[in-house]
Amino acid sequence: xxxxxxxxxxLPPRPAWWAFVAISVIVLITLPxxxxxxxxxxxxxxxxxxxxxxxxxxxxxxxxILSFGQTVFYGLGGYCYALFAMNFGxxxxxxxxxxxxxxxxxxxxxxFMIYGRISDIYLSVxxxxxxxxxxxxxxxxxxxxYVVGSVRLNGQNGIPGVPGLQLPGMSExxxxxxxxxxxxxxxxxxxxxxxxxxxxxxxxxxVGIRENERRMQLLGYDSRRYKLxxxxxxxxxxxxxxxxxxxxxxxxxPEMFNxxxxxxxxxxxxxxxxxxxxxxxxxxxVIQSLTVWLGASGVGQVTLVLGxxxxxxxxxxxxxxxxxxxxxxxxxxxRSGAMRNARSGHHG
Amino acid sequence: MVxxxxxxxxxxxxxxxxLVLISLGLAVIFGLMRVINLxxxxxxxxxxxxxxxxxxAGMPLWAAFAVSALAIGVFGVFVERVIIRHxxxxxxxxxxxxxxxxxxxxxxxxxxxxPQGQGIATDFGNISVGSxxxxxxxxxxxxxxxGMLAVTWVLARxxxxxxxxxxxxxxxxxxxxxxxxxxxxxxxxxxxxxxxAGLAGAVLVPLTGVSPTLxxxxxxxxxxxxxxxxxxxxxxxxxASALFGTIDGILAYVYSSVVGEVxxxxxxxxxxxxxxxxxxxRMRSGL
Amino acid sequence: xxxxxxxxxxxxxxxxxxxTRALEKRFGGVIAVSKVDFTLxxxxxxxxxxxxxxxxxxxFRMLSGxxxxxxxxxxxxxxxxxxxxxxxxxxxxxxxxxQVPDVLNGLTVRENLWLAAHAHPGNRxxxxxxxxxxxxxxxxxxxxxxxxxxSHGQRQWVEIAxxxxxxxxxxxxxxxxxxxxxxxxxxxxELIRELNRRATIIxxxxxxxxxxxxxxxxxxxxxxxxxLEGSFEQVVSNPVVRDVYLGxxx
Numbered sequence: 001x002x003x004x005x006x007x008x009x010x011l012p013p014r015p016a017w018w019a020f021v022a023i024s025v026i027v028l029i030t031l032p033x034x035x036x037x038x039x040x041x042x043x044x045x046x047x048x049x050x051x052x053x054x055x056x057x058x059x060x061x062x063x064x065i066l067s068f069g070q071t072v073f074y075g076l077g078g079y080c081y082a083l084f085a086m087n088f089g090x091x092x093x094x095x096x097x098x099x100x101x102x103x104x105x106x107x108x109x110x111x112f113m114i115y116g117r118i119s120d121i122y123l124s125v126x127x128x129x130x131x132x133x134x135x136x137x138x139x140x141x142x143x144x145x146y147v148v149g150s151v152r153l154n155g156q157n158g159i160p161g162v163p164g165l166q167l168p169g170m171s172e173x174x175x176x177x178x179x180x181x182x183x184x185x186x187x188x189x190x191x192x193x194x195x196x197x198x199x200x201x202x203x204x205x206x207v208g209i210r211e212n213e214r215r216m217q218l219l220g221y222d223s224r225r226y227k228l229x230x231x232x233x234x235x236x237x238x239x240x241x242x243x244x245x246x247x248x249x250x251x252x253x254p255e256m257f258n259x260x261x262x263x264x265x266x267x268x269x270x271x272x273x274x275x276x277x278x279x280x281x282x283x284x285x286v287i288q289s290l291t292v293w294l295g296a297s298g299v300g301q302v303t304l305v306l307g308x309x310x311x312x313x314x315x316x317x318x319x320x321x322x323x324x325x326x327x328x329x330x331x332x333x334x335r336s337g338a339m340r341n342a343r344s345g346h347h348g
Numbered sequence: 349m350v351x352x353x354x355x356x357x358x359x360x361x362x363x364x365x366x367l368v369l370i371s372l373g374l375a376v377i378f379g380l381m382r383v384i385n386l387x388x389x390x391x392x393x394x395x396x397x398x399x400x401x402x403x404x405a406g407m408p409l410w411a412a413f414a415v416s417a418l419a420i421g422v423f424g425v426f427v428e429r430v431i432i433r434h435x436x437x438x439x440x441x442x443x444x445x446x447x448x449x450x451x452x453x454x455x456x457x458x459x460x461x462x463p464q465g466q467g468i469a470t471d472f473g474n475i476s477v478g479s480x481x482x483x484x485x486x487x488x489x490x491x492x493x494x495g496m497l498a499v500t501w502v503l504a505r506x507x508x509x510x511x512x513x514x515x516x517x518x519x520x521x522x523x524x525x526x527x528x529x530x531x532x533x534x535x536x537x538x539x540x541x542x543x544x545a546g547l548a549g550a551v552l553v554p555l556t557g558v559s560p561t562l563x564x565x566x567x568x569x570x571x572x573x574x575x576x577x578x579x580x581x582x583x584x585x586x587x588a589s590a591l592f593g594t595i596d597g598i599l600a601y602v603y604s605s606v607v608g609e610v611x612x613x614x615x616x617x618x619x620x621x622x623x624x625x626x627x628x629x630r631m632r633s634g635l
Numbered sequence: 636x637x638x639x640x641x642x643x644x645x646x647x648x649x650x651x652x653x654x655t656r657a658l659e660k661r662f663g664g665v666i667a668v669s670k671v672d673f674t675l676x677x678x679x680x681x682x683x684x685x686x687x688x689x690x691x692x693x694x695f696r697m698l699s700g701x702x703x704x705x706x707x708x709x710x711x712x713x714x715x716x717x718x719x720x721x722x723x724x725x726x727x728x729x730x731x732x733x734q735v736p737d738v739l740n741g742l743t744v745r746e747n748l749w750l751a752a753h754a755h756p757g758n759r760x761x762x763x764x765x766x767x768x769x770x771x772x773x774x775x776x777x778x779x780x781x782x783x784x785x786s787h788g789q790r791q792w793v794e795i796a797x798x799x800x801x802x803x804x805x806x807x808x809x810x811x812x813x814x815x816x817x818x819x820x821x822x823x824x825e826l827i828r829e830l831n832r833r834a835t836i837i838x839x840x841x842x843x844x845x846x847x848x849x850x851x852x853x854x855x856x857x858x859x860x861x862x863l864e865g866s867f868e869q870v871v872s873n874p875v876v877r878d879v880y881l882g883x884x885x
Contacts, residue, residue: 116624122624126613129613131608133613212740214737216750217720217722217731219725219750219801263447267445298476300456302456304449304452307448310444311452
């Protein structure tokens with residue numbers, strides 16, 4: 001599972017991994033038979049948010065770009081879906097737009113930052129600033145004059161009544177169970193897709209760029225182009241996540257862009273570990289459960305605990321839960337030289 | 349015509365001064381330690397609360413300012429010892445850890461002080477200059493901002509510790525050579541930057557009030573200003589604040605504060621495109 | 636200027652591959668490289684030597700694109716490459732190896748070489764090329780090791796192998812033998828001579844014994860300009876060079 005580690009990444013996944021994916025799919029398909037509606041709802045949300053985590057972690061762990069602003073694309077995806085679907089009624093096409101527009105914005109923003117040779121740290125801070133500005137901008141659209149087509153933006157109240165996904169041939173929008181399948185399968189498809197991407201030349205070049213960008217340039221690769229492509233791809237994935245959120249909750253709001261949401265994405269990835277693709281999924285699940293459990297006691301406590309977790313992990317568990325647990329496991333079981341010496345060399 | 353210009357100038361002055369206030373602390377820490385403190389907004393917020401409580405406890409305003417600066421300065425030293433010190437050289441990790449700290453502080457304040465806002469009133473009133481009605485407090489604020497720059501400059505140029513800090517900025521070994529541990533230097537620097545942030549919060553609170561999420565309002569602008577300013581804290585902050593304060597002041601006056609911030613970001617991106625290390629990025633000397 | 640270019644064994648007979656005209660680099664008020672005219676013929680192995688600060692590294696980095704010249708031209712096959720990005724220069728058939736081993740540490744040797752091989756559009760069967768290359772350079776046995784865990788010398792070889800995987804016409808090497816044992820150094824010299832059968836090479840070096848093993852012509856830099864150019868023997872026996880170089884306690 002932790003095979004997505006850098007030095008193994010370029011190799012085709014082992015049979016054990018495919019088995020893991022197959023079993024997961026089977027479990028996910030059969031889960032609604034055993035699990036009640038409200039749990040399906042919570043799990044669907046976790047899957048949707050995992051996509052957001054994956055978009056950030058792919059960019060960070062495999063390409064080396066730390067973006068604090070994946071929420072920009074997440075929010076854009078949600079709002080695009082809502083506005084398109086509510087104006088034109090074609091929810092299928094709304095999905096497409098919700099992927100395309102964030103990707104396009106990613107192209108523009110990424111172009112400025114990557115071709116503008118802005119240093120890594122500044123890039124991270126700028127992505128954060130962009131999402132904050134989006135939030136502020138959308139929150140200020142409360143007045144009736146802020147309309148897209150026939151739909152009011154509604155400022156900080158968000159847009160309720162977003163239609164569920166209803167493709168041609170369906171007599172009504174997706175049910176809760178339907179959304180569960182959609183979200184879980186989207187997550188699986190993106191996870192598998194990203195893993196397989198790493199075995200393609202494009203994916204291998206991205207990892208090379210993360211390892212040593214200058215060396216790759218000296219070999220003749222235009223690293224800017226590849227980084228931009230990765231940035232756009234992760235923007236599209238985050239946009240998909242936002243659109244699915246809109247389908248899940250029938251609601252979009254400026255909170256999708258805000259600092260708290262952006263922080264949560266970072267926390268999911270740090271807790272889960274960015275050197276694997278399964279890590280962020282696990283991290284999202286853990287933190288989401290924690291958030292829901294704590295949320296009952298009040299907003300302040302949630303923020304406090306999340307902040308504490310982030311600090312602790314940065315100070316003590318840099319690699320995240322999975323790699324730390326993995327290392328502990330190996331120490332206990334005592335398999336040192338037998339395994340590929342992949343682990344120690346990687347510091348993303 | 350003259351009146352419009354004068355009003356504009358007055359608003360720009362206020363805008364620039366506010367930017368200086370909220371950015372200088374962050375710039376000092378970034379410029380001297382290469383640490384980006386994402387909890388900076390929360391330091392400002394804590395300073396604001398400190399001021400409110402001091403005034404409500406009966407202190408005169410100027411004393412409340414001093415207490416706030418001192419208290420947050422001490423808090424900054426504490427944070428540096430407990431968290432920052434372990435992460436030197438690890439820019440990304442410092443960024444993340446301070447982000448965690450920011451969330452932690454907001455969460456703690458919300459839990460213990462409640463989410464509602466608080467404030468204090470000031471009765472400085474207005475003065476008339478020509479046909480303009482200017483708020484005295486805004487002028488005081490501008491004076492304090494200027495004072496911050498001046499004090500920082502004097503401390504840096506004319507005290508032994510300032511020399512130490514400037515030397516360490518160039519080369520960490522200089523501190524050791526002068527018999528002071530670089531650790532100490534960083535600790536004091538972080539404390540000083542935090543004190544500036546606390547003071548900013550205190551000075552702004554009569555105008556903005558305070559709530560746990562006050563930091564959010566300033567964070568975007570402060571970061572844009574500091575990054576665009578580049579690595580020299582004083583020159584960088586001064587020039588970037590002047591540039592952005594003017595743009596933001598005009599745009600916010602003519603359109604809205606959101607347009608002001610968007611305008612800031614666009615200009616910042618353009619400036620960074622031309623000068624990727626910020627305005628003072630290539631300057632080797634100066635503060 | 637002409638009397639500094641020693642007459643003697645004619646430069647390797649091929650046509651001119653690389654030329655610089657009045658190439659200059661100024662850093663603030665300091666002139667690091669001052670209006671250098673330089674000519675390189677195809678098939679040569681040219682060594683650039685000179686004391687620290689002489690400008691040879693700056694000159695080297697202008698050829699590779701890592702530093703933009705203040706003025707002047709770098710001509711390769713008639714095209715002026717001055718100011719181009721490193722990746723553009725690399726694409727024109729220039730292999731570049733910097734002083735510090737600059738490899739992809741977290742990846743295996745195989746993956747390093749694969750990426751290098753893939754960079755050349757003409758290479759289709761990268762896996763086969765990787766194997767051949769590894770054999771040629773002598774790192775066939777460590778293909779599946781993580782580069783970060785190799786010895787310094789081995790990392791240098793991985794880098795050299797990466798550089799030649801793109802089948803460059805011109806190879807720029809900055810201190811390829813730095814930090815190597817005597818044995819490794821001899822192996823590297825052999826590698827470079829073998830490489831010379833297919834490529835023209837410029838080497839920046841300090842190690843005189845190493846240079847002796849590989850150099851045909853040597854260009855001596857001093858204070859940003861070319862002091863002398865000639866065969867190894869001519870340069871080493873020249874009293875001005877001795878003064879400048881060896882007299883300074885090199």
